[in-house]
Amino acid sequence: MLLISWSFTVVSLALASLIYYYVSIKGKAGDWGDGFKSAYFQLALRSLRSLGANQVHPKNWYPIPLVFCRPWGKLPENVPCHPKLADFANCMKKKGRGMSIFVSILDGDYHELAEDAKEACKQLSTYIDYKSCEGVAEIVVAPNMSEGFRGIVQTMGLGNLKPNIVVMRYPEIWRRENLKEIPATFVGIINDCVVANKAVVIVKGLDEWPNEYQMQYGTIDLYWIVRDGGLMLLLSQLLRTKKSFENCKIQVFCIAEEDSDAEELKADVKKFLYDLRMQAEVIVISMKSWDAQIEGGSPQDDWLEPITAAQQRIASYLAESAQADGKPIVVNEQQVEKFLYTTLKLNSTILRYSRMAAVVLVSLPPPPVNQPAYFYMEYMDLLVENVPRLLIVRGYRRDVVTLFT
Template sequence: MREIFIDNLLPDKRSGSGVFFDNFAIFFPSAIGILSGANISGDLKDPEHAIPKGTLLAILLTTISYLAISATVGSCVIRDATGDLNDSVPLLNGSDVCEGLGCGFGWNFTRCSQGADCMYGLAQDRQVLRLVSGFGPLILAGIFAASLSSALAFLVSAPKVFQCLCRDKIYPYIGFFAKGYGKNDEPLRAYVLTYFIALAFILIGSLDVIAPLISNFFLCSYALINFSCFHASITNSPGWRPSFRYYNHWTALFGAIISVVLMFLLTWWAALITFSLILFLLGYVTYKKPEVNWGSSVQASTYKMALSYSVSLSGVEDHVKNYRPQCLVLTGPPVLRPALVDFVGSFTKNISLMICGDILMEDKMALAQRSTDSLVKWLNCRKVRSFYTLLNGDSLRDGARTLMQATGLGKLKPNTLVMGFKTNWRECSPYSLEDYVNTIYDTFDANYGVCILRMMEGLDITEEMLCEDNAAFEPDEPPQQQCTDDTASTAPSPSDAHNSQQDHHIPSNQTTTVFQNKQGKRTVDVYWISDDGGLTLLIPYLLTRRKRWRHCKVRVFVVGQQQTIEEDRKEMVCLLQSFRLDVHDVIVITDSERPPLAKSLMRFENSIAPFRLRSGEQEGGIVHPGKAESPWRVSDKELDALRLKSERKVRLNEIIRRNSKHAALVIVSLPVPQSDCPSSLYMAWLDSLTFGLHCPALLIRGNQQDVLTFYCQ
């Protein structure tokens, strides 16, 4: 009836009826079935079209039915009624007053407005539908049918989603529920779990308590789904192509925001618990980094941000305060030189760029055979933040030149070349020796800094891997994987490690190097013989910021005169303090110009003896024409011209061995190769500088670019 409908259309808030959002939380579960189709998308023949059509049609029909029932009931039932047939108007005395809408229809419910306990009416009776229906039990049957259908829909769909989550192995201890049974791979175990969870909520025994909790979790799901759609849209990923023509990413964002707001308005404490649980699960996945690739929008967002920042960075001019040693490391396959990888990773991780370069010089077909992904996994398993690049080259020099010219992106481009010391320089082919030294020439010509790492036991572990993988000594059971992030890896076969032409995999047991150990309270000795822009001082500073090197003390050795030793020391201390470098001690070397010991000088001469030109090849000081074909050969004239420099290198090695017996690392200024210095003599210099050191030695030389500044702003 019109009067009843208009009267019920307006709000009438009463004490004890709760706030609007309490009632909304109870009503909301009646509209949570819109995800039923999405949850069983794997069982649909055409989910792309079926889910939008089915969901929108279900919302439309549900909305129409809810509005129709509300309008029907609101048109024929007043708010308050006593339910007593004696309260009709004709039976009352004329002196009684009749108030309310019921008076117009022959009923006097005045006592309801005066505080009497009225159990009937639209505002009082929760079973009002039974009273206005043609057949009351049909309403009860409909309630049971709707409840069971909703429960069965989620009982079927939720375990399937949970089964997929278990199979992805994202979280521990839930893999038991991943097993499926039958032709349709039904998750029976997950069904049982869902049943007990539902039973636990039923045992609460109060629908008014259960409804807000259910509403809270569903709103959280809607918020995450809407935000995921919005996030996928703003990343501009070509793979995100929603087929729904009316989709708009701003609508998705609005849906996410309104869902979060409603969560806190309905039950704020449950919303806090829900978000805490979501953040915990997200943090766990972020920390563990499971081997699952969904092509998520986070990957697309990361790519977009990296691309945007890289392009923006290209327009920024370089400044000394922002200098970072961005290293191109000639590691070959990184698994074969783990010490070199660990050392560079020690001062570049989360600070600057590191690229492991692998140059294939023997077999051009090996480029397609070598597995780049497995080597990147090995780096990740070792927690080294580095890129890996592989290319073909006719020689080390050719490959390094190509890497220096082509590697990098905008400002993310290497400025320092790091390589291992060529320990077999006496036995190797002279062309290989010439190629190695020319690579250092080209590096300086390319305006790069150079770092050469030498270790007493060498850097290449190919022979060790061959011994470990010898079939005659294979263990009965394969060793357990030793990777902290549970990354699956495989090992290179002996033939692969030997010829460097086959596919390189990851060793099952990670090789431990000295740079993975805590260095204790030993020293890092820096022999700063020549100014190179400050790179020689910056590297030890970056190293000592790391946890493993934190307790090491940096000592700086400089060359000076005995007469001005105190002035030289004070000047250097003041300079280092201006650079804000934490140096434990500054030591002035005053005896560097003394002649070296005879045995040390004899050892140096014996090292270059195989490369000396014989007396018959030199006539009257004129070098034989064959010298041009063998530029690595050393003539007496060249040796005499560079004798003073050679003796200083030998003498400096004696000083280093005397002062740095217990050092964790020795850093020495790298001599710059000269055009009049044969490659064999230059290698003899490098060998003499680092001879007899039991700790790692780093020969380093900057490109004369300033990398340190006095100014803090």
């Protein structure tokens, strides 16, 4: 048109601009759809169907954290999640890929709190965007925390995009705030994860967790007590890929009984790490078993005070429960002493070898059967005491690392 008549070209462009301006100002706004979004939607459906629901090979396994934002409720009302929880969730991304699901539970009736849940979901989504974390926000309304989490762990996600790791912070406030309902909720969450075959990562010392600009030096110490499919090793490698932990070295501590062959165990673990192409120093620590401790006599003097204090708290709990329910709780006192000794011994070992570590990873002991939840919290408090930054890890019934990871 410009070659035929430049004047008509100018007039046509001017008229088109006026019409566009008039429609944009006076025209009725509407969402007419987007062809690209439709294509993305179809591609996502096709990809989800191709993934299926069968277990993926360990070399294709990616952590999909289910981040439990407010499990213990002690945050300001306008704060949807602990500020450092998203920083930790970003540390669990494998090669920068993966998705996190941030969930929170509102106690109450769904019909009454539906609008509050929508508003809370918007706040949580804003928090995720602010933290530059790849993930989605979900708010669930349930009568209580335990029932809400049980529904979440069963239904959240689709196919192989279901979350496979539950991440939450350790309830350090339960004794200070005298929150007596926390032990039962905490143990219930762990047991639900065991039944649903979900891994668990509990963060202690979340307030001290570094952001991406706070460089850490020292070591990442792993206290490998039970076989967890390599999840603890994978987490340590993922931490080292982040800028804040890239200068840290990995140390693997293997706990063995005194009568076991420590050198053979050390050689086996070294070969296993070599096959996985993981560089780490292996240290075997011999620990006296409970039976040997009983035969050897009373515990060390520096252990008497914390064990005695824990036993007194347990005795007070039993007395209060018997007074409230009208019938005493029967427990195996020797079994309780065994758990107290084991957790305190492990805590003293961590403080001895890893006091200056950047972060410590330790296996999560399973809740003992036929014991009140309060007892388990006493054991856990002894385990984590005076350890500033601790990840308590429980794997699940499959391998997450192979020679090809």
